[in-house]
Amino acid sequence: MQTKFEHYATTSMLGAPDSPPRCNAKLLFHHEWEARAFGMALALSRDGFFEWEDFRQALIASIAEWEKEHGVDRVNPEWDYYERWLLALERVLKAEALITTEEIQAALAKEP
């Protein structure tokens, strides 16, 4: 059976705590940057810059950190799945030496 990587990557998370938000079975994005962050991680893994499983472990870790800090005993409006996703992506990019902290800071400093 042929499987597109994109399909594999998202569905490999199903039933697991790092599964992205969905609405009526479709992936749900509230802001453009969420979709961009999502697409970046998928494209880079598909093109061999890192293993999908490594990204998932980074995502699971970033989610666990948040839960440890904020607790999981109530629905918290501060929770932002894609913020954790972006943090995981940033860490994997640094770990693979694709981007450095300094470069990110320099790029953010240029933003108005």
Place this chain on the structure above:
Amino acid sequence: MTDRFLYDPKREALSAAKAKALEALLIKKGVITSETVTKVIDFFKTKMGPFNGAKLVARAWKDPAFKKRLLKNANSAIAEMDFPPVMSGAEGEHVRVAENTSSVHNLIICTLCSCYPWTLLGLPPYWFKDPVFRARAAREPRKVLKEFGFDLDDSVEIRVWDSSAQIRWFVLPEQPKGSEGMSEADLAEIVTPEAMMGVARVELSPASRGYDPKAQGF
């Protein structure tokens, strides 16, 4: 869903700026091109064409007598359609149809193998084969459906059907309100494989869905 309006806009702006910065840096370094991310997003936005199963669902919605035959003996009802021979269950598989109503929701899983009626629904989504998903769907279907963004009222009974090598199940979803005047061909266009597995509702169109104009699903 009003929760997100309590969200600190500064955090939101920082995330947006960071995502933009990362993508710009990756493009600058030649790791990706300016098209790469858009292409991935488009892949998820691209809809697959109508499936044979969708044509069955559309006809059942339009024709109550056909629906009756489909529920009673799916194989012979399928044989009425002008599907190519291989598509009509000629491989000796028995197709059964489970009808969703306002009080009963059906979910199809396969805990043993990958007994997916692919001639009707297309190739099986990868997750259908995932052992964790299958086991959880059998054990806690309501919770699993919720993860799919499908929040069923507690009063709705969930029936889980386990496809086997002999019997392939698919779901006859509920017809969405407001679609009564649509043609059979147009109805077939809106029926998704997910709806025929019982993990999604059939929706009129992406535009008519949802309360949040900014949210996009794909």
